[in-house]
Amino acid sequence: MAVAIVIALLVLGSIVFHIFSPWWMTPLASNWSSIDDALIITMYICAVAFIALNLFLAYSIWRFRHRKGNRAHYEPENAGLEKKLTLWTGVGIAAMLAPGLIAWNEYVTVPADAAVVEATGQQWQWAFRFPGEDNVLGTAATAHITPDNPFGINPRDPHGRDDVLIETSELRLPIGKPVKMVLRSKDVLHDFYVPQFRAKMDLVPGIVTYFWVTPTKIGTYEILCAELCGVGHHAMRGTVVVEEQQAFDAWLGEQMTFGQLLAQNEAAAGVRLASADIKPAIGER
Template sequence: MAVAIVIALLVLGTIIFHLMSPWWMTPLASNWGSIDNALIITLYICAVAFIVLNLFLALALWRYRSRAGHRAHYEPENAKLEKRLTLWTGVGIAGMLAPGLLAWNQYVTVPANASVIEATGQQWQWGYRFPGGDGVLGTAAVAHISPDNPFGINPRDPYGRDDILVETSELHMPVGQPVKLVLRSKDVLHDFYVPQFRAKMDLVPGIVTYFWMTPTKVGTYDILCAELCGVGHHNMRGTVVVESREAFDSWLSEQMTFGQLLAQNEAARNVRLADAGAAMTGGR
């Protein structure tokens, strides 16, 4: 009897906690309302199952408790009950899977007008690359990564010369524009996640992953790494600024291209060689 009361109180407490809890999803700031819908439908289906099953358990414990003059009826099989359980379990599973499958179909279908941004993760920071005037990102590979080429862009690829490089943790996006996020990792598993965008994806060493989304609200949001990537995992943060197209274009025009980076590195190398030569001459 006491156990039945405890189970019923547990169900009641869970419902009250959920209704009064201050912890809920962050405000949506992208087009992925379908992901929210899939999560909420799953939550409600699981909630109904939790409440019904636990209240049935409490009722069974109370109604069929041990009492003098009552004898248990042994029934090893009940085909009718099994069919009902199978039916409703199937309905519940289908109800949880269908919204997610519909959302996933949209998730992997990138709009033709989506712009491209590459996000590169490493322990424990982010870097970003935008295509230049040609609209195409140059090829990149781990073999090309060096202190002078942190993104690993192929210096022989002409499409990479006008690529725009952002080595700070702050990313800018224009509001209302579909964006395809191309993801690469330099070292271990990472995950690009902005809670308000809902969309996320792992960065896997050796392969290129992607997802797409459309920012719908102007604002500044946190970029988190949602994959345990080492002792500095908690510090792998960034910010994404969603702003008007005019503000975004202005910010983008201030960033350095890969061609400019190569020229800068070459100029610095020539200065070092000149200084070294002058030092040797003076030493004689």
């Protein structure tokens, strides 16, 4: 009897906690309301199953508790009950999967007019790359990564020369514009996640992954790594600033391109070479 009461109180406490809990999803700041819908549908289906099964368990414990003179009815098989359980379990699973599959199809079907931004993850920081005036990102690979070329852009690809490089962990995006996020990892498995966008995707070494999103609210949001990637995983954070198109264009115009980075590196190498060729005059040490 006591066990039945405890189970019933557990169900009641769970419902009360859900109603009055201060923890809930962050306000939505993107177009992905369908992902919220899929999560909410899944939660309510699971809630109905949790409440029904546990109350049935509590009722069964109370109704069929041991009483003197009562004998249990032994029924090893019940085909009708098994068919009903299979049917309703299948209906519940289908109801949970369908909204998620619909949302996923939208999530990876990038609009034709979407801009492109590349996010690169490494232990334990983020960096970003925008295409230049040609609107095409240059090819990149880990084989091209050097201290002078941290993004690993192919120096022989002409499309990469005007790519805009953001070596800080702050990404800026214009409001109301669809953006395809292209994701690369330099080392281990990472995950790009902005909770307010409801957008996340793994960065897999050797594979380019992607998703798309349309920011809908101006503000500053945190970028998290949602995959355990080493001892500094907790510190792998960044920010994405959603702003008006004019402010975004002004910010982007202030950033360095890959061609400018190459020219800067060549100039620095020339200075070092010239310094090495200077011989001290007689009497100098």
